[in-house]
Amino acid sequence: MSANENTAQSLTSKVVDAIIYYIIENNLQAGNKLPNEDTLASMLNVGRGTVREAVKALISRNILTIRRGAGTYVSEKYGIADDPLGxxxxxxxxxxxxxxxxxxxxxxxxxxxxxxxxxxxxxxxxxxxxxxxxxxxxxxxxxxxxxxxxxxxxxxxxxxxxxxxxxxxxxxxxxxxxxxxxxxxxxxxxxxxxxxxxxxxxxxxxxxxxxxxxxxxxxxxxxxxxxxxxxxxx
Incomplete structure (x- = not known):
C-alpha cells in the first residue's frame, strides 16, 4: 500500500470519528438527518470524496443509512451489527x-x-x-x-x-x-x-x-x- 493510500485511509478514519462525535454531541437519534455532503465537507475541512468514503464506512457499520432522494440519516440500528452473536x-x-x-x-x-x-x-x-x-x-x-x-x-x-x-x-x-x-x-x-x-x-x-x-x-x-x-x- 502506498503512502498516499495510507494517508487517505487515515483521513477517512478521522472523518468517520468526527461524524460519530457530531452525532453524539448533537444528541442525534435514530432517524435524525445529518447535514448534506457539502455541509459536512465544509464543517470538517475535507473534500466531498473523503466525506463520501466516511459515510460509506458508517453505513457498513449500521450507524448511518441513505434514503434515496432524501439524504443521510442515523440508522435505526444505531451501530448494532445485523448478527452480533453469529x-x-x-x-x-x-x-x-x-x-x-x-x-x-x-x-x-x-x-x-x-x-x-x-x-x-x-x-x-x-x-x-x-x-x-x-x-x-x-x-x-x-x-x-x-x-x-x-x-x-x-x-x-x-x-x-x-x-x-x-x-x-x-x-x-x-x-x-x-x-x-x-x-x-x-x-x-x-x-x-x-x-x-x-x-x-x-x-x-x-x-x-x-x-x-x-x-x-x-x-x-x-x-x-x-x-x-x-x-x-x-
Whole structure:
C-alpha cells in the first residue's frame, strides 16, 4: 500500500470519528438527518470524496443509512451489527430458540422491573396504547399466527426503551430474534397468554410495581419456554 493510500485511509478514519462525535454531541437519534455532503465537507475541512468514503464506512457499520432522494440519516440500528452473536451459523434452530428464550428469562424480567421504576407518565400512556393495539392486532389475526410478531416486538422494544438503561436498547435485537424464533414453533397457542401477560406487565409498569412487573414478565417467558420445549419434542 502506498503512502498516499495510507494517508487517505487515515483521513477517512478521522472523518468517520468526527461524524460519530457530531452525532453524539448533537444528541442525534435514530432517524435524525445529518447535514448534506457539502455541509459536512465544509464543517470538517475535507473534500466531498473523503466525506463520501466516511459515510460509506458508517453505513457498513449500521450507524448511518441513505434514503434515496432524501439524504443521510442515523440508522435505526444505531451501530448494532445485523448478527452480533453469529446466530445465523447455528444449525440447530430449535435449540437456538430455547437458548434465546433462556437469555430472555435472564434479562427481560429485570428490564420490566426497571421500566416500572423509571417510566414517566407520557411513556406509560404510550405503552397502554401499544398494549391495546397489540391486543387488537392479535385478536384480529388469530388464525394467522405470524401476524402478531411485529406489534409484539414493538411492545417489548418499548418496555426496554422505558427502562431508561442505555445498554438495554442494544439488547433489543437479541430479544427480537428470540421472539421471531419461538413464534414459528409455538404458532397460535400462545395468543391468549400473550394478551393476558402483556396486560399484566403494562398494569405493573403503570402502577410502578417493580415486583409484579418482573414476575409477570418472568411468567410470560416461562410459558413461552415450555412451548418451545414441547416443539423440540415433536
Amino acid at each position: 446466530l445465523t451459523f447455528m444449525p440447530d434452530k430449535r435449540k437456538l430458540a430455547l437458548d434465546l428464550t433462556d437469555i430472555r428469562i435472564m434479562i427481560e424480567p429485570e428490564i420490566a422491573m426497571l421500566a416500572s421504576q423509571n417510566a414517566n407518565g407520557k411513556e406509560v400512556a404510550e405503552l397502554e396504547v401499544l398494549c391495546d393495539e397489540t391486543e387488537n392486532w392479535i385478536l384480529s389475526h388469530r388464525q394467522q399466527h405470524l401476524m402478531h410478531i411485529h406489534p409484539d416486538l414493538k411492545y417489548h422494544a418499548k418496555i426496554a426503551q422505558f427502562s431508561h438503561n442505555s445498554v438495554v436498547k442494544n439488547l433489543v435485537p437479541i430479544i427480537y430474534s428470540s421472539i421471531e424464533m419461538h413464534v414459528d414453533f409455538t404458532q397460535s397457542k400462545l395468543v391468549d397468554d400473550t394478551i393476558f401477560f402483556h396486560r399484566k406487565i403494562f398494569e405493573a409498569i403503570r402502577d410502578h410495581n417493580a415486583t409484579q412487573a418482573r414476575d409477570a414478565m418472568l411468567m410470560h417467558l416461562m410459558i413461552s419456554r415450555r412451548e418451545v420445549e414441547k416443539a423440540n419434542l415433536r
